[in-house]
Amino acid sequence: MKSAVVEGGAGSAPCAPSREADIGDKIYQLVKDIFPFCRSVAGEGVRETLRRLKQEIDLVIREVPSGTEVYDWTIPREWTVRDAFIRNASGDKVLDFRACNLHVLNHSAPIHARMPLRELRDHIFTLPDQPDRIPYRKSAYAQSWGFCMAHRQLMALPDGDYEAVIDSSLEDGSLSYGEYLHVGASDEEVLLSSHICHPSLANDNCSGLALLTLLARHLAGQRTRYSYRFIFAPGTIGALAWLARNEANTKRIRHGLVVSCVGDGGGPTYKKSRRGSAFIDRAAGHVLRHASPGSAILDFSPYGYDERQFCSPGFNLPVGLFQRSLFGTFLEYHTSADNLDFVQPEHLASSYSMIQAILCVIENNFTPVGTLLKGERQLGRHGLYVGGDGSPATQSANMAMLWTLNLADGNHTLLDIAERADMPFAELLSVARRLQAHGLLEP
Ligand code: ZN
Numbered sequence: 246m247k248s249a250v251v252e253g254g255a256g257s258a259p260c261a262p263s264r265e266a267d268i269g270d271k272i273y274q275l276v277k278d279i280f281p282f283c284r285s286v287a288g289e290g291v292r293e294t295l296r297r298l299k300q301e302i303d304l305v306i307r308e309v310p311s312g313t314e315v316y317d318w319t320i321p322r323e324w325t326v327r328d329a330f331i332r333n334a335s336g337d338k339v340l341d342f343r344a345c346n347l348h349v350l351n352h353s354a355p356i357h358a359r360m361p362l363r364e365l366r367d368h369i370f371t372l373p374d375q376p377d378r379i380p381y382r383k384s385a386y387a388q389s390w391g392f393c394m395a396h397r398q399l400m401a402l403p404d405g406d407y408e409a410v411i412d413s414s415l416e417d418g419s420l421s422y423g424e425y426l427h428v429g430a431s432d433e434e435v436l437l438s439s440h441i442c443h444p445s446l447a448n449d450n451c452s453g454l455a456l457l458t459l460l461a462r463h464l465a466g467q468r469t470r471y472s473y474r475f476i477f478a479p480g481t482i483g484a485l486a487w488l489a490r491n492e493a494n495t496k497r498i499r500h501g502l503v504v505s506c507v508g509d510g511g512g513p514t515y516k517k518s519r520r521g522s523a524f525i526d527r528a529a530g531h532v533l534r535h536a537s538p539g540s541a542i543l544d545f546s547p548y549g550y551d552e553r554q555f556c557s558p559g560f561n562l563p564v565g566l567f568q569r570s571l572f573g574t575f576l577e578y579h580t581s582a583d584n585l586d587f588v589q590p591e592h593l594a595s596s597y598s599m600i601q602a603i604l605c606v607i608e609n610n611f612t613p614v615g616t617l618l619k620g621e622r623q624l625g626r627h628g629l630y631v632g633g634d635g636s637p638a639t640q641s642a643n644m645a646m647l648w649t650l651n652l653a654d655g656n657h658t659l660l661d662i663a664e665r666a667d668m669p670f671a672e673l674l675s676v677a678r679r680l681q682a683h684g685l686l687e688p
Pocket of ligand 1 (some may be wrong): 443449579
């Protein structure tokens with residue numbers, strides 16, 4: 246994969262590659278740390294996760310009481326699960342929540358009953374097509390109880406009576422979300438959001454949470470043009486709760502990305518905002534096209550992650566979705582195979598660098614103006630001609646200068662020029678800076 250990241254100057258922090266060469270390992274380590282927590286839409290699992298993220302950045306943890314009305318939704322009760330298992334007549338556990346938290350229907354009501362297998366089966370979810378994997382299922386808004394297990398394991402259970410125990414409670418409390426603001430030169434904001442409601446699934450979405458947390462840490466202390474608002478909230482209801490509390494602030498959002506499933510080797514995939522032609526759509530499309538031949542740029546659809554809320558018609562924010570493999574398209578999606586082997590440091594690192602490259606475009610796009618527009622510049626005279634060896638690298642370096650100078654008429658932004666020249670924005674940015682330094686472009 247071609248890297249589209251260059252050294253940035255002052256005021257362009259997202260362009261400066263992270264000096265941490267092992268950023269992929271660091272993101273992976275954080276994924277590993279938060280993977281075991283039993284998150285749900287509301288409860289201690291989310292808080293434990295937020296507390297871990299708070300060790301990296303100065304995260305503000307906010308609470309919204311159960312029962313609060315949020316547009317057409319109501320904040321649910323908190324879910325606590327202490328233990329869950331199914332025991333056979335001999336007293337052996339044939340399913341144990343302690344081995345894998347996906348074994349319990351997420352947000353399940355409590356149960357303690359003895360029943361025949363044929364009755365219990367109605368409350369057990371499996372994946373017949375992937376018989377060795379445990380599915381992830383949730384029931385946050387309808388009160389029901391259930392277990393999830395590998396289909397093969399269910400098929401192997403002999404008939405008879407079983408003891409089903411889910412020691413859980415659903416009580417009034419609050420929904421928690423985390424918010425972090427990096428203050429830039431302007432109060433115009435870039436919104437970066439990841440959902441935090443899935444239990445032990447590594448790609449969906451420990452990867453997004455960990456990547457954004459370390460990106461926020463990288464930005465801390467750096468000078469940026471925009472302010473950056475990071476939101477870690479339970480899917481749908483958490484994003485809606487944030488929107489309901491921050492309606493006035495949404496006016497400041499100029500660009501945004503929802504980030505999920507960024508640790509697998511697929512894609513990259515970018516789903517456009519509802520507007521379809523927002524600047525973020527152009528910037529992300531540009532970066533992905535140059536980052537990988539396998540990239541997919543999709544039009545907006547009202548299904549997916551929290552871009553659905555940010556792009557609902559009453560907000561219609563310029564927020565797109567960045568992923569590697571598109572949700573729902575990989576076999577590991579919402580199963581026990583979305584584990585710590587499925588996500589890899591190298592993929593986390595390349596996702597991180599692509600997101601940085603998108604932010605680099607947002608931070609640094611400007612309209613260059615040449616200091617002499619009549620006739621082509623004699624590059625050699627200004628010490629800018631890059632040899633004549635005819636190699637692709639020198640040809641490309643010269644073409645980047647020629648394109649930038651030719652279109653620096655005050656009517657084209659640097660992104661316009663990059664698209665017209667079919668060259669990565671970051672390459673043209675370093676060229677434009679050199680041309681400025683040599684007095685060929687206005688400062
Ligand atoms: Zn999901």
